[in-house]
Amino acid sequence: MSTGLADNIRKHRRAAGLSQEQLAHEAELSVGVVRKLEQGGDARVETLHSLARALGVSTSALFATEAPKSVLGPQDEANRRYLAELRKALMPAVGIAAPLAEPAEPAEVSAIHRKVREGHALYWADQYGAVAKLLPALLRDSDAAISSLEGEEEQRAVIARCHALLLAGKYLTQVRQYDMAYLALSEAIRLARETGQILTAATGVVGLCWLLLRQDRFDESEKLAALxxxxxxxxxxxxxxxxxxxxxxxxxxxxxxxVRNNRPDLAQEARRMAATAASALSTEDSTFPNHWGGFGPVTAEVKAVEDLSVLGDARGVLRRADDGLLGAKAVRNFGKPTAPNWGRHRLDVARAHLTLGSHQDAMDELLQLRRTSGAWITHQPMARYVMGDLLKTRKRTLTQDMRSMAAYLGVTG
Incomplete structure (x- = not known):
């Protein structure tokens, strides 16, 4: 059965004057992959990046708008239950008179800020369950504080709620609850803008662009971030x-x-601008609450290496993975990136090892991430892709570590 994706690939292939075999060659894919896609099959976004580069179009041009397939399963049911309280606090039922929200006692604004700081620390420690438990009361308390205060105190309460929403948006994006995350982040940006907290609003935009990127909304993410x-x-x-x-x-x-949207010139210029900012800092910065992420020379280099992974340059990833700004000495001098940024980098390294046939090296990277970021890695599709590809390509018997990791990530052969 033909789909929008299949029609788009076929249309652009014919416009480029390429046969299926020629497109497969240019994209460094098997002709079977191209045929499957043009017959209505699906593929990873990385595969679509390769096709877009070969066709000379943006990756977004290949995406289709059509009815989504159902993805409901046991994990979705579990998430629905786990996040019920947070959903009620963030999205209360709305009637004609007012939202049907649970009553909350007004909390001290300083106490709300303290809870946000606590939640932020838990988030970076991969304690996602603890963050989920903290957020409902934090959102209710911050909303009640605004209703009970006036003047400057009300303004302080609005800023506190903005911070609570930013924490909710960051957490919800990490656990891939995108609609809830969008609501939290967009409301945080609005509140920050209205209270003149421009840097906080921009921090919210950083988070929103991450969310858009995860939804493959490359055009919007690029334009919003640049603006x-x-x-x-x-x-x-x-x-x-x-x-x-x-x-x-x-x-x-x-x-x-x-870079994911096949706009390499813009990506190169954006990397140059990021490097300028990193050079001006000279060290990694994570000065919460003024800055909610982590950025500096090492982070900028990590993300530049990520580009190589997106482009399929496995040897380039490994050449730069532990050298220069990513060498042990430089990381000690400049500071280590945030755990998620470093973890994503090591997943890129694992993928590069697997691409070049080094199964044990890829496993070593996954095992190290399980030891240091066990909760985080379970939310990373890249970890499952690497493990799944390893199971498919390994000729020898799986080791105990491989079987254990596959079970941990929920990957079957």
Whole structure:
């Protein structure tokens, strides 16, 4: 059965004057993959990146708009139950008179900020269950505080709620609850903008661009990040580390979206701008609450290496993975990136090893990530892709570590 994706690939292939065999050759894919896609099959986004590059179009041009397939399963049912309280706090039932929200006692604004800081620390420690338990009360308390205060105190309460929503948006994006995450982030951006907290609003945009990127909305992620970066562009001689870091993170978002959307020239320019911000910082910055992520020279290099992985340059990934700014000495001097950024980098390294046939090296990377970021890795499709491909390509008997990791990630052969 033909689909929108199949029709788009076929249309662009014919416009380029290519046969299925020629397109497969140019994209470095098997002709079977091209045939499957043109017959209505599905593929990873990475495969579509390769086809888009071969066809000279943006990856977004290949995406189709059609009714989605059902993906409901046991995990979806579990998530629905686990997030019920958070969903009620973030999205209360709305009637004609007012939202049907659970009553909450107004909390001290300082207590709300303290809880946000606690939740932020739990998030970076991969304690996602603890974050999920903390957020419902935090959202209800911050909403009640706004209703009970006036004047400057009300403004402080609005900022506290903005921070609570940013934490919710970050957590929900990480666990792939995208619609809820969008609601939290967009509301945080609105509140920050209305209270004149421009840097906080820009931090929310960084998070929203990450969400859009995860949804393969490359055009929107790229444009939103670039527009916001222009709006907060700092004076290098007087900018605070937090402003430089947020500005640099926005350019990382531009680069990540454009390289996936087959816009290499824009990606290269965005990487240059991010490197400028990183050079001005000279060290990794994570000055919460002014800056909610992590950015600096090492992070900028990690993301540049990620581009090589997206482009399928496995040897390039391994050449730079533990050298220069990513060498042990440089990481000690400049500081280590956030755990998620470093973990994603090591997944790229694992994928590169697997591509080049080094199964044990790929497993070593996965095992190390399980030891250091066990909760995080279970939310990473890349980890499952690497493990799944290893199971498919390994000729010898699986080791105990391989069987254990496959079970941990929920991957079957």
């Amino acid at each position: 916001t970066a222009d709006e907060i562009e700092p004076r290098m001689s007087e900018a605070s580390p937090a402003r430089l870091a947020v500005w640099g993170e926005l350019w990382l978002r531009v680069a990540a979206a454009s």
